[in-house]
Amino acid sequence: MTTLRKIDPRKLQQKMQAGEVILIDIRSPREFAHEHIEGAQLVPLGSLDRHDFPDSRRQTAVFTCRSGARTTMAASRLLAKGFRSAYVLEGGLNAWKRAGLPVQSAPAEPLPLQRQVHLIAGSLALAGAILAWRVAPEFILLSGFVGAGLLLDGLTGFCGMARLLALMPWNRQSASA
Structure with missing residues (x-):
């Protein structure tokens, strides 16, 4: 089984x-x-x-x-x-x-890193698309950059955004508690 x-x-x-x-x-x-x-x-x-x-x-x-x-x-x-x-x-x-x-x-605990990454990546990709539509087409590069980072994470298991977020004070405090 x-x-x-x-x-x-x-x-x-x-x-x-x-x-x-x-x-x-x-x-x-x-x-x-x-x-x-x-x-x-x-x-x-x-x-x-x-x-x-x-x-x-x-x-x-x-x-x-x-x-x-x-x-x-x-x-x-x-x-x-x-x-x-x-x-x-x-x-x-x-x-x-x-x-x-x-x-x-424990609401004082920060969201898990993976969820923080999803929130930020999604926000950046959406912001890039909206800015490209409303302000200047070059902002689409922001969405492309986020997509490339997610692709790298999926292929290699390395997530630069998660590594950066792990250094943030709210995440370091939680990890040491």
Whole structure:
């Protein structure tokens, strides 16, 4: 079996309350600190291979991320951990919140770096397009520059904007806390 079965948020909440499952959040520590489902264990996907679950393998595991996409893509790695059975929270944390279920959050925590990158890149690309349309066609280069940066990130995994954002005071303070 190379795919995780799906479980909806309400069913997961019932199983968690009954103590029938363990919930493992595979997002980054910063994402987890920003908001997470109460009772979830943080095991970031990047450190999953180094993490052993000796006391938990007899249990049913439910894995989650923000939307369910990372969890689904990592299904074979997660299944290899040897749990009795394993699920993915359908729709991830986003679906949990849409269902009106509670999350623990720390609003003082900055948005995760990837979301900060998306907000800034999207804003710059939109600004470049609007300025090219309304002011001068040369502003389209701004949108092209942002697109090239995103392409570089996708191809190489290097995101200059994320590296710059990590140096910002609000992100350094959070990382050291």
